[in-house]
Amino acid sequence: MDVNDFFLQVSKGAIRGHSSIDKFGINEDVDTGTTPEDVWGGGGTYSYYPTSEESVQISSDSASDAAAGIGARTVQVQGLDANWAVATEVVTLDGTNTVDLETDFIRVFRMIVTSAGSSNTNAGTITLQGSTDTAAVILAGQGQTQQAIYTVPGGHTGYLHKWYAGLSKTGPAREAQFTYQVRAFGQIYVVKGDLVASNVGSTLVERKFQCPVVIPEKSDIKVVCESVSANDTGVFAGFDIVLKED
Secondary structure, eight states: OOOOHHOOOTTOOOOTTTEEEEEEHHHEEEOOOTTTTTBBTTOOOEEEEEOBBBBOOOEEETTTBBBTSSSEEEEEEEEETTOEEEEEEEEEEEEEEEEEEESSSSSEEEEEEESSSTHHHHHSSSSEESSSSSEEEOOTTTSBOOOOOEOTTTTTTEEEEEEEEEEEESOOEEEEEEEEEEEEETTTTEEEEEEEEEEESEEEEEEEEEEEEEEEEEEEEEEEEEEEESSSSEEEEEEEEEEEEE
């Protein structure tokens, strides 16, 4: 089986104990004086890494994102629970009022709008808030989070086979430097690779690994924009992982 067919079979669920993870993110406004910034919709540094599970609350900055509204009505939250196992919950929004989730999370890596009114997407920015830090953000009109951030579930090993980054094409010529970083459980973030992208010509730069990078369980992974050549730079990044049950 060649590598492309292997990835296809994983995506189809045809290889027992394996699954695929596609993480991608944006940061719409990075300035020379604010770097480094993580690549996620909330901007700045992502800091939701509680040491134990905690309760979270969700709300929108638009009253239209509610059970009978024209915007988002329900949202699925994806993350890890107290046992570092994958946990999901679908919650009904109540506009600008906060709604408590029943699940306690130790990590959150995605939110998706699962139903909406006539606008077919979220009208406002939807925020999932932990005790002190923001866990996830869906920007208005996006329908799901965009954050190049992930944590390998317990009892699994991640095999990172590609990562990429780039800049939006708007505005004058500019460039940005990126790193992808991994923090093994109980340790610190370590840079595992870097690249430089510009908005001249092809904006996308990617790195593929013939031998995928092995990432142990409970490891945190993120893409960081380390520097930009000009203010108001929009960036994007992501990575692809195959998860294997241990």
